[in-house]
Amino acid sequence: MAASTLKIEPQSALGILWCRRCGAIHHNKRWRIQDLVALPPNPPFAAHETLCPGCERVENGFYSGELILEGKTTNLTLDAVKELVAEVEDKCWRDNPASRVCSVTEDKTGRIQILTTTEWLAIRISKEIQKVHNGELDTEWSKTDQFVTIRWYRPRK
Numbered sequence: 551m552a553a554s555t556l557k558i559e560p561q562s563a564l565g566i567l568w569c570r571r572c573g574a575i576h577h578n579k580r581w582r583i584q585d586l587v588a589l590p591p592n593p594p595f596a597a598h599e600t601l602c603p604g605c606e607r608v609e610n611g612f613y614s615g616e617l618i619l620e621g622k623t624t625n626l627t628l629d630a631v632k633e634l635v636a637e638v639e640d641k642c643w644r645d646n647p648a649s650r651v652c653s654v655t656e657d658k659t660g661r662i663q664i665l666t667t668t669e670w671l672a673i674r675i676s677k678e679i680q681k682v683h684n685g686e687l688d689t690e691w692s693k694t695d696q697f698v699t700i701r702w703y704r705p706r707k
């Protein structure tokens with residue numbers, strides 16, 4: 551990941567910051583999302599360019615949650631997972647701007663890995679997957695770091 555060439559500016563006179571990665575706006579001490587899908591190429595008004603707390607973690611490759619989906623089914627395609635993940639991320643981000651999804655990837659065996667910037671977001675996504683697709687969850691907390699690994703799988707019948 552390319553290091554940021556822009557240094558993080560202090561808040562402008564207008565008190566507005568703009569996240570160049572997701573288009574979020576910081577104003578009145580709060581980060582607000584505009585639209586996760588349609589990213590504006592430029593802030594719509596004078597604002598200082600920066601990264602929101604979640605995007606800063608993503609760009610630095612800092613993650614605290616890992617969710618592994620095993621035993622894929624026809625309903626649980628990579629696209630379906632990405633859609634569900636985006637919905638949960640959108641909700642969580644509003645409560646905690648540090649919560650972001652770093653990546654959603656599938657390996658050759660059909661195992662899907664989701665990396666998140668907060669443990670909380672990985673847990674929320676795992677619960678949503680379980681709610682929609684049933685299955686079992688194994689949650690393992692790291693004793694040393696702030697890190698959670700969750701495995702979702704379908705029990706063999």
Ligand SMILES: [Zn+2]
Pocket residue numbers: 569570571572573574601602603604605606
């Ligand atoms: Zn952002």
